[in-house]
Amino acid sequence: MDQTPRYTPLAASLPASVPFVGPETQERASGRAFTARLGANESLFGPSPAAIAAMAQAASEVWMYGDPENHDLRAALAAHHGVRPDNIVVGEGIDGLLGYLVRLTVAPGDAVVTSDGAYPTFNFHVAGFGGVLHKVPYNGNHEDPEALLSCAAERRPKLVYIANPDNPMGSHHPGATIAAMLDHLPEGTLLVLDEAYIDLAPPGTAAVIAADDPRVIRLRTFSKGYGMAGLRVGYAIAAPGLISAFNKVRNHFGMGRIAQAGALAALRDQVWLAHVQAEVARARATLSQIATANGLTPLPSATNFVTMECGRDGDFARAVLRGLIARGIFARMPFVAPHDRCIRVSCGDAAALAAFAEALPAALAEARG
Amino acid sequence: MDQTPRYTPLAASLPASVPFVGPETQERASGRAFTARLGANESLFGPSPAAIAAMAQAASEVWMYGDPENHDLRAALAAHHGVRPDNIVVGEGIDGLLGYLVRLTVAPGDAVVTSDGAYPTFNFHVAGFGGVLHKVPYNGNHEDPEALLSCAAERRPKLVYIANPDNPMGSHHPGATIAAMLDHLPEGTLLVLDEAYIDLAPPGTAAVIAADDPRVIRLRTFSKGYGMAGLRVGYAIAAPGLISAFNKVRNHFGMGRIAQAGALAALRDQVWLAHVQAEVARARATLSQIATANGLTPLPSATNFVTMECGRDGDFARAVLRGLIARGIFARMPFVAPHDRCIRVSCGDAAALAAFAEALPAALAEARG
Structure with a gap:
């Protein structure tokens, strides 16, 4: 066994697992392209035509x-x-910015608080820098601010993560x-407020907080409402001191020219x-109708997806998901109980939603049988 | 003074300095666009038309x-x-890949060896993860393999960096x-072979080394010969164990859809x-002629730039560079003595080289005066 390179003890201890498997990986495995791509909360309504032209x-x-x-x-x-511009740092998606933020603040053994079942890529970064994650349960279908604060009071973490929506x-x-x-x-704890889906949420969902x-x-992104997940542009709004700290570690030329122009x-x-927001609202209603018509319970959504309770346990929901995937519908589901009683379906255009509506009854029947 | 966030001791110790100032920053400061962009070794010959169409x-x-x-x-x-594909990892430029590599291997206090005056962004990453850089001098205008190996034998570093060209x-x-x-x-030392400019080098410059x-x-890039610096696509070739280790830390969705398609x-x-290679060869000859005609000494180049000795010390070369920049020519120069007796000018099309030829005499006269 070769001894080169010598990894850091932390790197050697990390699992090779990845936060998400891409739909392309599944397509290569099955030898078949998905009919409807409704698993990654991408915007099937696409980017602005002006943005396409600029790119x-x-x-x-x-x-x-790029500059x-x-x-x-x-x-x-x-x-x-x-x-002000000094309140803003742009980076390679919220994923990239979360990585830099964790690197700036979390040393091995440092405490971080999040919710059990919240964004796995944040957890990936915390683990990747040796942080110790403390997870609190959701309160029903909501992340629980009181539980997060209570845990923070106890653990005095470097970071507390919450996504809203x-x-x-x-x-x-x-x-x-x-x-x-x-x-x-607690003094010294930074709230990491992931607002990836804020452009699709009801008025009043964005917290009124001074940028300083x-x-x-x-954290905000061009991946969801703006429909440019494959461009990799996110940004953060924070006090100038924290914003400038990103310059200590970021990939300074990491934002390409097309990415900047498109965003x-x-x-x-x-x-x-506004057009996308209207389409998303329409698609949420359609997805909820499809769910209800099939005996599932759609949850209210402030995002570009609808999470649907399948009415039984995680094994059942996983079977439903498998059935959908086998029928050409790329969808996903929460990883963690009790949320894994649900499947999660992204908003899409009429054709994609029709494909989902067509596949769901058979997937459910198969899972029930 | 606020105490939030609490940075890691390493992050708190890092300078806010950046490896390179972009030409756009200089343009904003002067209020004037550069006439010729010859400072960052970009390819003025552009990307393949087929790549433009694909993007x-x-x-x-x-x-x-992106997948x-x-x-x-x-x-x-x-x-x-x-x-094999498992010999290859793709990332956000060589810069991004160097960051991941250093993160995987360099813990605070770990030794790393490079040449004094070599790529600053590598040094930025090493410092950013707390590594201790040991620098050896160039041998004349060449990085010095024997000096690097001798230092490595003494320091037993995690990494030894060399760029060829x-x-x-x-x-x-x-x-x-x-x-x-x-x-x-030494056992356990990894050679980091930066071949960013290899596509522009003479036959025989690429080392014959088994990928395993x-x-x-x-490390290779689409930024130089392929003319897509603003797309941010680099890749590394290595043994599968090291390649898969990148999955522990990389931004898995960091390579966007346009970047993958364009590359x-x-x-x-x-x-x-091949067309670009021919244009670069022609431009190198022209740049060398311009240098000689103005009393400068062009160095032989295996890249898409020509470094020119100005014949005096660093202060003089800096004055020449200032004169060029004041005349609308974006150029750069080596940071470190004794190389800072030189300026560095990228290959360009006929118009850009003509602009350089026009600006250089006055810049030199001003510096001499």
Whole structure:
């Protein structure tokens, strides 16, 4: 057995497991393309046509590195949110930014608090830097601010993670509930507020928090409402000290030229975002009808997906999911009990939802049989 | 002074400095766009038209996450190099891959060996994970394999970095010289072979090394010869154990859909690469003529840039560089003495080289005056 390279003890201890298996991996395994891609909460409604045009234009300019300061995009985001550019860092999706944030704050043995069943990629990063995760249960289908705060008071963690709206359950808290958490955080604990789905949530879901508040960092993305998951552009809003700390560790030229141009054009096309919001609302209603018609219970959603209770245990829901996948429907489900009684289906266009509606009865029958 | 967040001791100790200032930052400061962009070794000859078309096509599909396994691109790269897909990891440029590699291997206090004046972003990552850099001098204008090995024998580092061809001097070693280094590495030391410029080097510069050799990792990029610096696609070739270790820490969905499609199309267009190689050879000759005509000494180059000795000390070369920048020419120079007697100018098209030729005499006169 070779001894080269010598990994760090931490790296050697990490599992080779990955947070998510991609649909392409499943397609290669089955030898068949999915009919409907409804598993990763991508936006089947696509990006703004103006953003597509901007990306196509930028393709011919891609011989140039992107601006490492992401100046124009940060300026536009700052104007959009009524904050300053030094409140904003742009990165390779929320996933990339979470990795940098954990690296900046979590040393081996440091405590971090999250909910059991919340975003696995955050957990991947915490484990990857040797942090110790403390998980509190959801309160029903909602992440539980009181439980998170109670655990934080006990553990005094570096970070407390909450997603609002939540994934995988699709629930949300009023923004005021989130804002009220800040006054109950222990000194030195940063609230990591993942707002990936905020563009699809009801008014009032975004917490009103000063961008300079040092107790919180908010994460946003162009992957969901803006429909550009494959472009890899996320950003964070926080106090300038924390924002500038990202410069100590980030991949400075990591944001490519097409990514910056596409995100900038998408941000400018708020009419398209409103169109997507309307389509998502329509698709949520359709998905809920399909679920109900098949004896499932759709949960209220503040996101671009609908989580559906299958009415039995995790094994049953996993069988339903297998049945859907076997019928060409890419869907996913919560990993953790008791949420794993559910399946999770992304909003889609009429054709994709029709394919889901067609596949579901047989998948359910098979799972029940 | 607020106490939130609490950074790790390592993060708190890191400087806020960045490896490179982008040309856009300089343009914003001066209020004027550069006439010729010859500072970052970008390819002014652009990407393959087929790659541009593939990226434009992928823009409309960017609502989908990219395949987290980068399956098709890895398969194509494996075929191109005559290795297996499990010898290849794709990442967010060589910069991103270097970050992951250092994270996997370098814990605080671990030794790493490089050359004084070699790639600063590698040093940025090593410092960022608390490694201790040991630097050996160049031998003239070449990185010095014997000095690197001698230092490695003494320090028994986790990593030894060498770039072949070299940046910023443009020199190269025969591949056989690099391959011969492997047998003299200490047990447990990994050779990090940065071949970013290999596509522009003379035949024989690429070392013949088995992909499964556990003593080395080779880094390649689509940023230079393939002309897609702003797309952020690099890859590494190494033994499967090391390649799979990247899965423990990498941003699994970090490679976007446009990036994968563009790189795949670029790789397939080797005719375009040959065209770029010819243009680069022509531009190197022109740059060398311009240098000589102005009393500078161009160094032989195995890259897409020409480093030019200005004939005096670092202060003089810095003055020449300032003069070029003031005249709309984006160029750079080596950071470290004695290399900072030079300026470094990227290959460009006829218009860019003409702009450089026009600006250089005045910049030199000003610096001499």
